[in-house]
Amino acid sequence: MEDNVVLTARGITMTFPGVRALNGVDFTLRKGEIHALMGENGAGKSTLIKCLTGINDFEAGEMHVAGIDGPVKNHSTRDAQNVGISTVYQEVNLCPNLSVAENIFIGREPLTKLHTIDRSSYNKRSQKIMDDLGISVDVTQNLENYSLAIQQMVAIARAVDMDCKVLILDEPTSSLDEEEVEKLFKLMLMLKDKGVGIVFVTHFLEQVYAVCDRITVLRNGTLVGEYPVEELPRVKLVAAMMGKDLDDLAEIKGESIDLSNAEMEIEAQGISHTGTVKPFDLKIHKGEVIGVGGLLGSGRSELARSIYGADRASTGTLKVKDKEVNIKEPIDAMNLGMGMLPDDRKAEGIIGDLTIRENIILALQAKTGMFKKLSKAKQIEIADRYIDLLSIKAPSPETLIKQLSGGNQQKVILARWLATDPDFLILDEPTRGIDIGTNTEIQKLILKLAGEGKSIMFISSEIAEMVRTCNRMVIMRDGEKVNEVDGEITEERVMHAIAGGDAS
Amino acid sequence: MNKNSGNASFFAKLKAWPLLLPVVSLILVMAVNIIHDAATGINPLSFFIITLNETTNSGSILYGRIIDILNRGSEVAILALGMTLVVSSSAGTDISVGSVMSLAASFCCMLLAGYGVSSTNELAVPLVVGVLGAFLMGALCGVFNGTLVAYLQIQPMVATLILYSAARAIGLLLCNDLIVYVRNPSFAYFGSFTGPIPTPIIIAAVCIAIVALMLSKTSLGMYIQSVGINSKASRIAGLNSKRIIFMTYVICGLFAGVAGLVNSSRITSADSNNVGLYYEMDAILAVALGGNSLGGGKFNLAGSIIGAYTIQAITTTLYALGVSTDQAPVFKAIIVILIVAIQSAPLRAYFRKRSAAKALAGREAAKA
Numbered sequence: 011m012e013d014n015v016v017l018t019a020r021g022i023t024m025t026f027p028g029v030r031a032l033n034g035v036d037f038t039l040r041k042g043e044i045h046a047l048m049g050e051n052g053a054g055k056s057t058l059i060k061c062l063t064g065i066n067d068f069e070a071g072e073m074h075v076a077g078i079d080g081p082v083k084n085h086s087t088r089d090a091q092n093v094g095i096s097t098v099y100q101e102v103n104l105c106p107n108l109s110v111a112e113n114i115f116i117g118r119e120p121l122t123k124l125h126t127i128d129r130s131s132y133n134k135r136s137q138k139i140m141d142d143l144g145i146s147v148d149v150t151q152n153l154e155n156y157s158l159a160i161q162q163m164v165a166i167a168r169a170v171d172m173d174c175k176v177l178i179l180d181e182p183t184s185s186l187d188e189e190e191v192e193k194l195f196k197l198m199l200m201l202k203d204k205g206v207g208i209v210f211v212t213h214f215l216e217q218v219y220a221v222c223d224r225i226t227v228l229r230n231g232t233l234v235g236e237y238p239v240e241e242l243p244r245v246k247l248v249a250a251m252m253g254k255d256l257d258d259l260a261e262i263k264g265e266s267i268d269l270s271n272a273e274m275e276i277e278a279q280g281i282s283h284t285g286t287v288k289p290f291d292l293k294i295h296k297g298e299v300i301g302v303g304g305l306l307g308s309g310r311s312e313l314a315r316s317i318y319g320a321d322r323a324s325t326g327t328l329k330v331k332d333k334e335v336n337i338k339e340p341i342d343a344m345n346l347g348m349g350m351l352p353d354d355r356k357a358e359g360i361i362g363d364l365t366i367r368e369n370i371i372l373a374l375q376a377k378t379g380m381f382k383k384l385s386k387a388k389q390i391e392i393a394d395r396y397i398d399l400l401s402i403k404a405p406s407p408e409t410l411i412k413q414l415s416g417g418n419q420q421k422v423i424l425a426r427w428l429a430t431d432p433d434f435l436i437l438d439e440p441t442r443g444i445d446i447g448t449n450t451e452i453q454k455l456i457l458k459l460a461g462e463g464k465s466i467m468f469i470s471s472e473i474a475e476m477v478r479t480c481n482r483m484v485i486m487r488d489g490e491k492v493n494e495v496d497g498e499i500t501e502e503r504v505m506h507a508i509a510g511g512d513a514s
Numbered sequence: 515m516n517k518n519s520g521n522a523s524f525f526a527k528l529k530a531w532p533l534l535l536p537v538v539s540l541i542l543v544m545a546v547n548i549i550h551d552a553a554t555g556i557n558p559l560s561f562f563i564i565t566l567n568e569t570t571n572s573g574s575i576l577y578g579r580i581i582d583i584l585n586r587g588s589e590v591a592i593l594a595l596g597m598t599l600v601v602s603s604s605a606g607t608d609i610s611v612g613s614v615m616s617l618a619a620s621f622c623c624m625l626l627a628g629y630g631v632s633s634t635n636e637l638a639v640p641l642v643v644g645v646l647g648a649f650l651m652g653a654l655c656g657v658f659n660g661t662l663v664a665y666l667q668i669q670p671m672v673a674t675l676i677l678y679s680a681a682r683a684i685g686l687l688l689c690n691d692l693i694v695y696v697r698n699p700s701f702a703y704f705g706s707f708t709g710p711i712p713t714p715i716i717i718a719a720v721c722i723a724i725v726a727l728m729l730s731k732t733s734l735g736m737y738i739q740s741v742g743i744n745s746k747a748s749r750i751a752g753l754n755s756k757r758i759i760f761m762t763y764v765i766c767g768l769f770a771g772v773a774g775l776v777n778s779s780r781i782t783s784a785d786s787n788n789v790g791l792y793y794e795m796d797a798i799l800a801v802a803l804g805g806n807s808l809g810g811g812k813f814n815l816a817g818s819i820i821g822a823y824t825i826q827a828i829t830t831t832l833y834a835l836g837v838s839t840d841q842a843p844v845f846k847a848i849i850v851i852l853i854v855a856i857q858s859a860p861l862r863a864y865f866r867k868r869s870a871a872k873a874l875a876g877r878e879a880a881k882a
Contacts, residue, residue, distance in 0.1 A: 320750055341752040350750060358750050363743045363812050368736055375733050376752030383733045426751065 014041045015076060016175045016207040017095070022061050022071035031057040033231045034071070039176060039207040041076075044198060046218045046239075047211045049228035050251055050306045050471070055211050058228065059178055062209075063090040063097050076175060096169030097178040104165055106154035111136035113153050114168045139171050140164075143197055159190030163197055170201060177201065178209040183217060195221050213307040214488050215244055215510065229253050248509040251305070252473075272296045274332055275434050275465040278317060281326035286312035289325055290491035292484065294434070294467065299460045301476035302469045303495075303504050304486035310469050311353050313486060314436045317467075318350040319343045320358075330434075344377050347433035351423055351440055353469070355416065359423045362412035366404055367393040369411045369422050374429045396425035400451075417448050424452070435459065436467040441475060453479050473501050483507075536804050536820040539853045543827045547579070550835055566710060576710045579830060587826030588714035589615070589773040589790070593797035594818040595725045596656075596766030598806060602742045603762040604663055605810030606670020607798050613681035614655040614767055615774030615790030620685030622648035622775055623694040623784035626701060633695040641700050645775060652771020653764055655681065660763030664756040678794070685786040695783040705780030714776045721772060722819060725765075729815065738762060742810035796825050803853055824853070 017039040024032040032054045039045050049055050060066040062073065064084025072081045075093045084090040087097065104113045115132045122128045136149040145163050153161055162182055169177055179198070183191045198208055198221055210222060218225060218239070225242055227234040227250040234250045242250070272295040282289040287309045294300050302310040315321040317328065319337035328335055330346045337343045340350070352358035361369055370393045375384055384392075393407040400421040404414055411422055420440065427435055437456070441449045456466050456479050470476050476483060477499050485493040485507040493507045528534060544561060552558040564578035593611050600608045625647045628638035637644070655677055662673035704713055729735035737758050740748045745755040773793070778784050802808060803824055804817025828849050832842045855861055 339754065340750050341754065344752045352747075352750055357744075358747045361740045361743045361747055361751075364736070364740060368740075372736070372740060372748075372753075373751040375736065380732050380734055380737060383731060 015039070016041050017062070017073070017075050019058075019062065019073045020071055022058065022068050022073070024057055024061055024066055024068045031231050032061065032068070035228065035231070035233045036236075037062075037226055037233075038236065039209060040224075041175075041207055042202050042205045043223040044202055044208045044210055044221050046222040046225045047209055047228070048218065048225055048247065048251055049234075053228040053251070054231040055228055056180070057231070059097065059180055059209070059211065062176075063087050063095055063178065091172055091174070094173060094175035095178065096172060096174040096176070097180060098162065098165045098169055098182055099180045104153055104161060104168070106161075107152060109150050110140070110147055110153055110156070110164055111149040113164055114139065114149070114171060118172075139167050143167055143170070143200065145193075145197070157190065159186050159193055162186070162194065166197060166201075170206065174206065176207050176209065178211075180211045181213070182210075183212055183214060191217065213305060215247065216488070218247075219244070227251055244509040245506060248305070248505055252471075252505075272298065275330070276317065277329040277332070279327050279329075281316050281323045281328060283312055283316040283321045284324045286321065286489055287316055288490040292317075292491070294465050296433075296465055297460050297463045298482065299456060299466045299468055299480045301480035301483040301499075302467060302486060303473060303476060303483050304508055306471060308486040308508075309489035310486045311438050312489070313484075313491070314350065314438055314467055314469060315352075317343075318348055318436055320350060320352070341376060344373065344430065344432075348436070349373065349427035349430055349432035349434070350436040351420075351427055351438060353438035353442070355420055355423065355442075360411050360419050363410060365408045366397070366402070366411055366414070366422055367407040370396055370407075370425045370429055373426045377430055392429055393425075396422075396428060399428075400425055400455075421448070424455075432464065434465045434467070436469070438469045439471065440468075441470060441472065449475070473504050477501050477504065532805060532814050533817055533820065535857045536817045536824065539803060539856070540820055540824045540827060542853075543824060543831055543849070547831050547834060550831075572707045574710055575707050576712070579834065581712065581715075583823055583826045583830050584715045584718075585712040586830065587823045588712075588718040589777050589793060590796045590800055590825060591718045591819050591822035592721050592769050592773045592776070593766075593793060594800035594804070594822040595721060595815065596762070596769035597797045597801050598804070598813050598815055598818040599738055599762040600670070600766045601798075601801050601806060601808055602810055602813035603738045603759045604670050605742060605808070606663065606674075607794075607801075607808065608659060608674045608763060608766050609671060609794045609798070610655065610659060610674040610677035610681060611766065611770040611773070611797055612790040612793035612795075613678050614652055614770040615777055615793060616784075616786050616788075617655065617677075617681040617685040617688075618648040618651040618771035618774035619778030619789045620689050620694070620784040620786050621651040623696050623778060624688045626696045626698075627694050629688075630690045630692075631694065632692040633697065635697050637696070637698055637700070644701070645704075648775040649768060649771045652774065653768040655770065656764035656767020657760075659767060660760035663763060664760040682786050685784070689784060689786060693783055693785045697782055702779055702782045704776050705778075705782070714780075717772065717776055721769060725815065734758075734761075739812055743812070796822070799850065800825055803850075803857075805857055 015038060019035070019037040021034045021036065022032050023034055035054065035058055037058065047055050047058065057066060061068040062084070064086045067085065073083065075082045075095070078093055082093055084093065084095070090097070105116065108116065111133045114136045120128045120131045120135070133149055140147055140149060143163070145160065145167070147156060147160060153164060156164070166177065182194060186194065198210070202208060212218060222239050224236060224238055225247065226236045227247070229251060274293060275296045275298070276292070276294040278290065278292040280289040280291065281287070290313060302313060304310045312321060316323045319340050319342055322338060328337060335346055337346070361372065367389055371384055371389045374392070378384065390407060396402070397404065397407060402418050402421045402425070404418060411419055414422065424440065440452050453475060456468060460466055468476055468480060480499060482494060482496040483499055483504060484491055485495060485504070487508065487510060492510070495503055495507055547561040548558045551560050557563070561579050564576055564581055566574050567577040568574050597608060597611065600606070622644045625639055626637050626641070626644040627634040631638070659674050659677060662668045662676070663670050704717065706713055708716055737753055741753060741755045741758045749755050774790060777789050800821035801818045803821030804814055804819070806813050806817060828846050829842060832845050837845055
């Protein structure tokens with residue numbers, strides 16, 4: 011092992027039932043560096059961290075830690091702490107009702123000669139630790155009296171005090187405001203100077219460039235590469251994360267129809283949802299397909315959800331067909347002619363134990379009301395129509411939806427919304443996990459619906475899909491609407507916009 | 515050959531019938547009766563015999579073990595209706611129904627007798643006021659439980675534990691710590707006879723019919739199951755999950771009120787400490803015996819009703835077998851264990867595997 015390396019992992023492989031989460035991933039952490047671990051959701055970042063910290067038992071591969079002979083394999087977070095690897099998660103897992111000092115020493119309290127807890131000693135020691143780290147707190151106060159950022163720092167202080175060589179910070183900034191993030195960065199740089207190797211997981215690109223020395227990129231459970239931060243500008247980082255080379259992207263969309271004079275369907279002004287989407291303005295015309303682009307976790311789903319009322323908007327006004335409306339619950343949006351196909355099919359889409367027929371008519375029935383039950387004949391007719399239209403492969407409309415494949419389930423949910431005949435349909439990742447043929451059908455369907463004068467909001471991780479179907483694209487980054495791409499939409503322009511470069 | 519395949523499909527259909535196990539359980543209990551009767555030299559079919567007997571004060575009434583089971587099982591059947599919906603929508607149970615029965619009965623008798631009166635032959639208010647009072651009190655308790663569970667999102671068992679322990683005490687408070695006797699034939703009607711038929715049977719039938727009608731004429735049934743299976747997805751699809759859960763608790767409370775009325779009418783009094791005692795457990799058991807998952811979601815109302823009468827059949831059978839009232843719960847427990855075990859997923863999987871293995875062996879043998 012090189013002198014300045016504190017942790018190496020080679021060929022780490024981990025499989026979950028049906029998924030290869032990590033496939034021979036290498037990772038090297040040096041002394042006194044801040045190393046960003048990047049990748050889209052599902053790329054394997056969390057799995058890798060869990061392998062390093064002993065939460066997951068990796069199946070193949072080897073791990074070495076500086077100062078320890080032979081390969082290391084952790085079976086619990088305690089094992090990991092014993093070899094000097096500490097982790098601080100996004101959710102602070104400390105006890106808010108204990109004092110700061112108690113939190114720092116919980117489980118390893120200094121004892122007096124009588125084997126009682128030596129409070130004065132650990133209060134003093136805690137105060138010193140916090141002072142050394144430049145955090146001004148009264149360690150005898152309960153943790154809950156301090157802001158989330160301070161709590162996070164207490165968690166870090168606890169980790170650092172346990173003589174850690176490797177500090178893993180898993181999305182530590184996602185619930186912090188800018189000022190708090192600054193404080194955290196200061197602390198990270200200080201630890202870096204002390205020689206701690208820090209693994210930093212975040213989906214905020216700016217933050218990577220603000221503090222990191224190196225970047226390791228994962229995609230679909232495999233290593234894309236390790237780069238010094240100077241050699242990987244934003245656009246290239248995004249390309250590496252998405253698996254697209256910018257040079258390959260020459261596809262140009264055909265003529266776009268000018269809809270700027272068309273009737274207004276949706277007009278959002280200053281809509282936001284605390285913690286996920288910053289206030290945004292958005293206008294959607296009748297018959298328009300609007301794409302929402304951005305990395306996973308950039309707030310693109312949340313933008314749609316705050317319009318639909320799935321997450322109730324905290325601020326802003328919404329106009330539907332030029333009338334100001336107040337949407338509290340999804341049913342309000344539905345009554346205004348909206349529909350939303352959520353991205354998490356299993357958690358928010360299918361009603362597993364109900365039949366295909368019931369799943370299809372559910373939204374329509376909810377809209378018509380409990381006392382106006384659709385007759386069984388009508389239900390069957392509707393179900394049959396959409397099973398036919400979307401060529402849903404199922405033995406019968408009375409088959410339980412949970413018995414269908416993912417793609418067919420998705421079509422059933424799509425049918426559910428088409429059955430309500432919406433004017434504005436939000437499709438969040440409608441093509442995820444769907445085979446190529448169906449994928450094309452869905453894209454064609456989107457264009458057809460738009461041709462019928464319906465407005466569609468199309469959210470997808472596949473930029474190519476959106477480029478092909480959208481009239482206009484909204485780009486999200488870090489929960490903020492940062493750009494709009496219209497006119498001639500190309501993948502290149504979109505990716506530049508996502509990465510934060512110049513869209514023009 | 516043709517006949518054979520016809521048979522196979524009949525069995526396949528039978529196997530897929532959701533009520534198969536509840537019905538088999540009920541038949542098993544009946545079989546015990548038949549065997550016992552045969553062994554003791556009585557007509558083996560005496561279990562099924564219904565006779566019209568003359569009585570001195572109720573005229574001619576139907577008499578027989580089946581009638582007795584239907585009659586005595588009424589309260590649990592009524593409770594099981596509401597309980598089924600609650601279990602389906604919220605994946606929890608309403609353990610307050612027994613106490614709510616008692617509270618509703620106390621309120622009803624207090625209205626009928628007047629506050630502080632311990633025994634009366636004359637009604638203080640028209641009968642209908644008392645009856646509606648019982649229903650209203652039941653529904654009110656349901657509103658309380660529903661608010662806690664649906665809107666404050668308190669664990670159903672914890673939320674309903676409040677009225678489980680408090681409702682009887684509130685009932686005593688309403689009755690000024692007395693057992694209120696309402697010795698008036700018009701009040702006794704709900705626990706006695708309509709012509710030759712015991713009134714509780716009719717009341718239970720009406721309740722069952724109302725719920726069945728509600729489920730078939732409105733989409734409430736689908737809403738409840740949808741919310742019970744996946745409340746998040748139901749909300750996105752436009753259902754008001756909270757309101758639906760709330761409604762099931764109100765319905766459950768209302769039926770507890772009805773059951774309370776029947777139960778107190780049988781003894782023409784409101785004995786706060788004894789009306790509906792342990793009925794919540796029987797109601798929950800009825801739902802489970804009916805093959806419903808206590809984890810919520812899909813429900814089968816007919817199963818719960820059969821379950822309710824199965825419980826009563828067990829009790830009646832034990833008495834017929836000469837088991838004393840004190841020991842009956844032990845035997846009841848044993849029978850329940852058996853029935854629940856037959857329906858448990860691991861055992862069913864085991865039997866499926868065995869029958870599959872047998873079928874395979876049979877085919878191999880045929881080939882050889």
